[in-house]
Amino acid sequence: MFDFFRKYNKIVMIFLFLLIIPSFVLFGVERYQGSGNEEKVARVDGLDITKPEWDAQHRIETDRIRQQSPNVDATMLESDALRYATLERMVRDRVLAAAAAKTNMTVSEDRLARLFAQDQGLATFRTPDGKFDRETFMRVTGRTPEQYEASVRADVVTQQVLLGISGTALTPPALVAATVNAFYDRREIQVARFAPESFAPKVTVSDAxxxxxxxxxxxxxxxxxxxxxxxxxxxxxxAKKNVVVNEADLKAYYEANHARFGTKEERRASHILITAPTSMPAADREKAKAKAEQLLAEVKKAPGSFADVARKNSQDPGSAEKGGDLDFVTRGAMVKPFEDAMFALKKGEISGIVETEFGYHIIEVTDIKPAVVPPFEQVRATIESDFRAQQATQEFAKAAEIFKDTVYQQPDSLKPAADKLKLTIHTANNVARTPAPGATGALASRNFLSALYEGDALERKQNTDTIEVGSSQLAAGRVTQYTPAHPVPLAEVKDKIRAQLVTERAAVLAKTEGEAKLAAWTAKADGATFGAPVTVSRIDAQSQPLPVIDAALRADAAKLPSLVGVDLGTQGYVVVRVTKVVPRTPPTPEQAQQESAQVGQSVTAAEAAAYYNLLKERFKAEILVPKPADTLPVAAAR
Known part of the structure; x- marks a missing residue:
């Protein structure tokens, strides 16, 4: 067959050309690119959010969580609840962005500049001379400065959308009182409990x-x-294991980075400062400079008097009383003109006048600790580790291509990819479609497990596609044995069913007995047996079930004492005797103010949520994928 293709390759090429071109014309190029088949998961203002966009955003968020909390449970990061919360935030951001666009909201350049100036995180990306280190910023954040600026603009604008609502919320005293009292209202109660366990001996369950x-x-x-x-x-x-290391590379790395493996040169200096900020009038600056020159002449004439002159004349409050001593510093600790002058001096030398943004300095170097660089052999292991780590990223990118190609081109086995890249083939049994509690690595990735149960991976036991399971982590797998879902034999669950039937029927008997006692004690209180009185509220339940607390607080306070029955399902039945209302201890002024603020925050959040829901309707926002049962709540306003 292959001889046929080799012999008639031109004819085959023409045939394929005639076959493929019409299909492009009829169905469109996007069908071949795959973009036409992207699953739509949400829609806002007529624009779709696709599954790849959702996956990418969730990956960004989980990577950030992993960086901040390395020990976080990987299973939680891939849960349906967390993924759905990511999608809800994407929808929220697009709704608010659409609202901002419709109202032509913008952010002034001045406000943006103030925000950047106040951002301490950005300060870490500035070099000693005050310039912004663009390359470091992109490497650390994964974004360009322009992308970061755009995201800040978008955040500020979307916050403005909700500010008109959240900034005008009102919380009158009556609302605060009603809200707070719902939590602090107290009742004294007595409880008679009818537990299913007491009725279990009366229950008979047959094999039938x-x-x-x-x-x-x-x-x-x-x-x-x-x-x-x-x-x-x-x-x-x-990937690091596949990095080839030779001595020449290590020695070159050592020469280029030797300062990292030792200690930097340190210098101890004293200085005399005559302050003259750049905002000072020129005439005053000249007077300050003249004063500095006068002091310079003094210390040049009598170098041993430097400390005394500094104590009497230096205008640096931090060092003057110490004779101008600044202790040991390395390069980068001082402003550049001061640092350049200090590191140009020899021990015991005194500088000329050094001008900085703070004024005029006279500097004396009092001690020098030379830089100490350990020999190559002493730090070779550290150098090799650093070198491998540095090269690992490049090696990973190359290995990733080999990994993807090999598992795809040889779909019946993982061994070729393992052999090429010196990887270990891992095995696992009883693997389900969703991560098991406590799962780690690839087995904690919902996308990886889903891929195992799809198409040829399950039906023909072929390799999955390459799946990203974490930051710089790829996985591929194949099913070696599959057991479909099946009924558990009756013999294996017989005891479980018997226990369940006993509990359900005992609960029915407990409820029947409880309702009978409630009717009898309501008609005639004599002979009623209750536990000791306890005082309960919604914030102090005294170990009572929530339905008991709710029933006690709903009892008519004007008709106490009174009896109420509470059905707890399989936990039995309770008759509650509500005896009296217990007044709350009046709060202190500080506590009352705090409670009012908390209610105000709740009202603000509720109004913002209501306005956001209105915006969702206005911009026809909808999520097109099912909402999981364990969905996490997402606030309308951050």
Whole structure:
């Protein structure tokens, strides 16, 4: 067959050309690029959010969380709840951006400059001479300064959208009182509990009952589908092992970075400062300079008097009383003109007049600690580790291409990729579609596990695509054995069903008995048996179930004492005797002010959320994927 292609390759090429070109015309180039098949997960103001965009944003957020909290549970980061919360935030940002655009909101250059000046994080990217280190910023943040500026503008503008609502919220005293009292209202109660355990001996469960329950609730007794798998992980550590190191490279690295492996030169200096900030009038600056020149002449004439002259004349409050002593410093600790002059002097020498933004200085170097650079052999291990780490990123990029190509081109085995890249083939059993509690690495990645259960990976046990499972972490796997979901045999769950039926029926008996006692004690209080009185509230439940607290607080305070019944389901039944209202201890003025502020914050959040919901309707925002049961709440305003 291959001989045929070699012999008639021109004919084959023409045939393929005639076959492919019409399909481009009929269906569009985007079908071949894949963009036409991107799943839409949300829509705002007529614009779609696609699954790749969602995945990318969630990856950015999880990477940031991993950097801030390296020990975070990886399973949580890939949970449906957290992924859905990411999508909700994306929708929120787009809704607020659309509202800002419609109202033509902008951010002035002056305000933006003030924000940047106040941002302490940006200060770390400035060099000693005050310039912004663009390359370091891009390497650390993964964004260009222009992208960062655009994101700050967008954040400020979207905050302005909600500020008109959140900045005008009102919390009158009556609202504060009603809200606070809902938490602090107290009742004295007595409880008579009818526990299912007390009625369990009266319950009889037959084998027929168990079999009937099993047949009626088959879906409750399903063993989930599981797979045995093997998989590869390519990360920076694996790439680092493939870095080829030779002595020449290490010595060149040592020469280029030797200062990092030792101690920098340190200098101890004293100075006399005559302050003259650049904002000072020129005439006053000339007087300050003349004063400095006079003092310079004094110390040049009698160098041993430098400390005394500094104590009497220096206008630097931090060092004057110490004779001008600044202790030991390295390069980068002082402003550049001062530093250049100090490091140009020999021990015991006194400088001329040095002008800085603070004024005029006279500097004396009192001691020098030379830089100490350890020999190459002493730091070779450290150099090799640093060199491997530096080269690992480049090696990872090359290895990633080999990894992707090999697992794709040889889909029936992971061994070729493992052999090429010297990777270990890992195995795992009982792997489900979702991460197991406590899972780590690739097994904690929802995307990786989903790929194992899709298409050829499951049906033909071929390699999955290469999946990004973390920052600089790629994985590919294949299913070696698959067990579909199946009913658990009755024999294995018989005892569980029996216990469940006993609990349910005992709870029914407990409720029946409790309701009978409630009716009897309501008609005639004599003979009622309750526990000791306890005082409860919503913030101090005294170990009582929440339904008991709610029932006690809803009882008519004008008709106490009174009895109420509370059905706790499988936990039994409770008759509650509400005896009296217990007044709250009046709060201190500080506590009352704090409570008012907390209620105000809640009202502000509620109004902002209501306005955001209105904006969602206005801009026809909708999420097109199902909402998971364990969804996390996302505030409308940050």
């Amino acid at each position: 009952d168990i079999e009937t329950y099993y047949k009626d609730h088959t879906s409750q007794f399903q063993a989930p589908e599981q797979a045995s798998i093997e998989y590869l992980v390519l990360d920076l550590d694996a």
